Amino acid sequence: MVTIVSIDTPSLGDRSYLAHDRKVALVVDPQRDIDRVLAVARQAGVTITHVFETHIHNDYVTGGLALAKATGAAYHVNADDSVSFERTPVRDGDVIDVSPTLRVRVLATPGHTYTHLAYAVESDPGDGFEAVGVFTGGSLLFGATGRPDLLGAAHTHDLVHHQFASARRLADELPEQARVLPTHGFGSFCSAGSTGEATASTIGRERIANPALTQDEERWVAETLAGLEAYPAYYAHMAPANTAGPDAPDLSAPEHADQRVLARRIAAGEWVVDLRNRTAFAAGHVTGTLNFGLDGQFATYLGWLIPWGTPLTLLGESAEQVAEAQRELVRIGIDQLEGAATGTPDAWTDAPLRSFERARFADLAQVRHHRPVVVLDVRRASEYAAGHIEGSVNVPIHELLERVGDVPAGEVWVHCAAGYRASVAASVLAARGIHVVAVDDAFDEHAAASGLPITVAA
Template sequence: MVPIDTPTLGDRSYLAHDGSVALVVDPQRDIDRVLALADEAGVRIAHVFETHIHNDYLTGGLALAEATGAAYHVNAADEVSYARTPISDGDVVEVSPSLRVRAIATPGHTFTHLSYALESVSDDGIEAVGVFTGGSLLFGATGRPDLLGHEHTSDLVHHQFSSAHRLADELPEHTHVLPTHGFGSFCSAGSTGDTTASTIGAEKRQNPALTQDEEKWVADTLAGLDAYPAYYAHMAPGNSTGPSAPDLSTPESADKETLATRIASGEWVVDLRTRTAFAAGHVTGTLNFGVDGQFATYLGWIIPWGTPLTLLGESPEQVAEAQRELVRIGIDHLEGAATGSPQDWTDAPLGSFERAVFADLAQVRHHREVSVLDVRRTSEFDEAHISGAVNVPLHELLDRVDEVPSGEVWVHCAGGYRASIAASVLAARGVHVVAVDDSFDEGAKPSGLPIAAA
């Protein structure tokens, strides 16, 4: 069994095989990664399974099945507009004489969610060796129950509790738990921590869904639900119609004049370099979404859907990496791209802004009046924040930019990545901004800054 990680979206896909025949679960849209792994292992992909109609990325399942001739297993109850091999609770798919997959209904993340027990077949009998749990049972958590709309959340959260218990009751404790979400994905309800592997037995001991009573778990889960990326609204419809294989061909090159025109007309020109490089010098009016962080998650969350997009990168490889991230969430068309350095992208004076740490902010406040803008989510702000800070979550900044204080603004988040995005948005509007590139948990309180809670 080979996990295929997509860390910027917080997801995993899986390739499992017996040395000859393979199955794939919840593939991302860039299926070339899967095909390369199968080729490396010398196996034939015969089956592709979807645990659910995904809300956080466009699937590569249909394209992979078409490319390989594999059977494409999607819940018979899902309304989709493409041909699939319908599968339902209790169905068994014989992958090979030694390997089979059994479908287990686990509603909660969606109403039609399925988990798949991976079972080995031998003369000694049938044994569950792993279970692909999608957005059902995660490492120390579960998938969130609110992505289908507020009116369904109450029903789904109770289904999620029951599904976790069904898996725990039906599968041996040694069974490996193999979730799709839970590695930073906003599809998780509750923290999955840094865990990278688990079993049914371990989850019985540590997962609140299996250690708390239903009433308490439901209340805690609902209370902990937070904002999720706006682009999610486009994913389930796209997955129901069947995404095609992505076009990853090189974008058209954009010269200095073209870039200037696009920026002046309000198009998005995004600088993919690190926040350190961007702060030191950038084309005025560009926005910084470093490809070294959760690039697709935050760009997809913030960009007005359909806005023309041009990428700036240090190298063609950096642009290609960003392009790959974007097609996973359905941003297929780029107006163009340019590579090199800011001096290659404009003849105008470069923009820049200061970077600092929380200790610098503490010192500055003794000498002059500055404003503090906290762009973390409201739940993070409520837990603890710098006294007097203004909270405008990053994903709301474009709509609430008029709430940003005038004068010198020090902007921070939890670690620096979101702060740089926000700083680039404000700098493009002429705000005197300083980006705090520091850990809030490790830097704010020790600096002596006054910390409050809601």
């Protein structure tokens, strides 16, 4: 009997896994903060003896090497991956015995990367081994696959065809009841295509629902390539960190930053990030600070926008909030914080606080009848093309820092799909002295219903 526990990282859209037979355990694709994995193992009363990587990750810094060192576990990484650390090399067809009743079979599944592996976990209840699940990493996801373009445009054509073949291989070689256990696909930008709202799946379910298994190769490749969008800029730094062999992170509390220090850092152009939710930030914040609330995809968007290596200071309501943010940041390789402060904005500065208005789409519809305003849409280009407010300007959030000059002068009403990205953008604009209103509303539900004219890009 195998028990499989998923360890979710919602802010990155990823999952890690711990599988055990009540005595020993294996771990697949652990995140950087390995204390979460160790806690799951302790709770289950099991010893971690094997750690597996499906691929050299592009969206987070792995905790695999650190976990193997901490537990004495064997660290299984593709023999063809060029890494700077000792590992137990594995190849297609290898079978690793974890215990007398639990083993792992290695399956080459290139597509997300050239050296991507999947791991079929097999259990012997007494009458022979059978596959109960497959850790698919970035190959077969729920209703989709991992994207094939993260190694650069020169490799995308080959990788997308490899990805199609890999998905078919998994479907052909594994039984219908085997659970599909991907790393990506829960909001991760590593997925190609929509994974919907699914939280679990099987090979049988994917055979009838996954386009990679229901469409012919030519159509699937064309649709997959057409659907690829921008991915976070910090991805460029993840593979080098993972091939170098990252250590366990230092999660000790950052140095306290007082009012004088904060003012100096803001004046110097360093990033001082307010972690509070967008409602609190809009109501009052230190001039020049940026808002990346912990209630959204904090690490994804901060990592996407921040120029890599920019000094970073955090502002939080509590030490716990700062610690949560720090934990998220080390997962993407931002290990060094300049400092932090906790409390409320009036404790962070002796200068007047800045604020900006929050509104709904209905408010925007009314305002446009009375005065001209700029409508800034910071959604991705594909979202904008699917439907946008007539006359709005589209500057995707990840391009805003470089394209602030493209925002027309005037009173700027900024919106996204639900409000989180709009607040980030509003903080960027407010820090530059722009008169901004943040639309905190659901575009699909309320924009057209408010009477705003919606058009589709040609």
